[in-house]
Amino acid sequence: MLSTLEWSAAVLLGLLVGSFLNVVIHRLPTMLQRRWEAECAALRGEEPPARPPYNLWVPRSHCPACQTPIPSWRNVPLLSFVLQRGRCAACGARIAWRYPIIELACGVWFAAVAWRHGVSLAAVAWAAWGAALLALAAIDWDTTLLPDDITLPLLWAGLIGAALGWTGVALADALWGAVAGYLSLWSVYWTFKLLTGKEGMGYGDFKLLAGLGAWLGWQALIPLVLVASLVGALVGLGLKATGGLREGRYVPFGPFLALGGLLVWVIGPRALLTWLGLPA
Known part of the structure; x- marks a missing residue:
């Protein structure tokens, strides 16, 4: 039987992983597109277009609408979405509901796995x-x-x-x-x-x-x-x-x-x- 601390840790870890999954979901397709474009350019004997670094870590999280970087204290899974009422704190643009849904789903999943398999x-x-x-x-x-x-x-x-x-x-x-x-x-x-x-x-x-x-x-x-x-x-x-x-x-x-x-x-x-x- 899991303790309250272990349950809480499982849910919190799931929420954090869910927040990272949102980054993967948003950025990985673009990373793949850029990789394919670079490979096509290489096959044509051309130099790939010069672009700033773009991966799962760079650039830091920012608002898609106004490009304002999001500080870590405004990027807390679920809580930030609720406190900001689903809007960007800088420009007021709506934040897609999928972000908290992914975080919540991952938190629930981690709790279910912990319930079945423990630590x-x-x-x-x-x-x-x-x-x-x-x-x-x-x-x-x-x-x-x-x-x-x-x-x-x-x-x-x-x-x-x-x-x-x-x-x-x-x-x-x-x-x-x-x-x-x-x-x-x-x-x-x-x-x-x-x-x-x-x-x-x-x-x-x-x-x-x-x-x-x-x-x-x-x-x-x-x-x-x-x-x-x-x-x-x-x-x-x-x-x-x-x-x-x-x-x-x-x-x-x-x-x-x-x-x-x-x-x-x-x-x-x-x-x-x-x-x-x-x-x-």
Whole structure:
């Protein structure tokens, strides 16, 4: 049983990690775009455009509207948003609701992991897993990108965690989960493309499902994909009915794969199949 201090530490750490995830979600796509542009320039034999440093640490946090740097005492997770009533203290521009939502979700996740695993290496591993999924889901929703910078470490960490006994999944189950996760969506992708001439999903979805299979085992894949497909279809229909579909009329699949993975972790694959009305 965790003490009050341990519970508080887990939630506080989750809020801080959630604040950092907001930086990752906002900056990583731009960092990737600049990297691709530099690589294209190199292939053309040109010098990449000169730009000031831009990464997860530089420049310091600032308001997107007025560019005013945000001091650390105004960048406290959740609390700053509440005290500033959701607005920039310098220019009054609205702060997106997603910032406190990501922070709160990460704090709740860390608390859930602490409740299940206590203070342990397994808790550290699963907390990092959930944080990675949260970042991937938000980035994919915004940009339809699932960066290799996160999906590939997620995959390898799942296999290593299984080998070290941190995830509670047998290494063989993790290995075949990764293989089956990748090949299943790869097969769907190529079948759809051969039949229609169109791409129904990106390669990042293959890698994400492979990573989920490595962490949860091959037994989790069917209920996970069923939940992701069901929720994704419902959200897609809702967006279509309200005119909210983006250009190209598609909905990214990554956020729903992440949701399916989290639900499998919370209630288990057999219970999830029962919840879907299918034999476990």
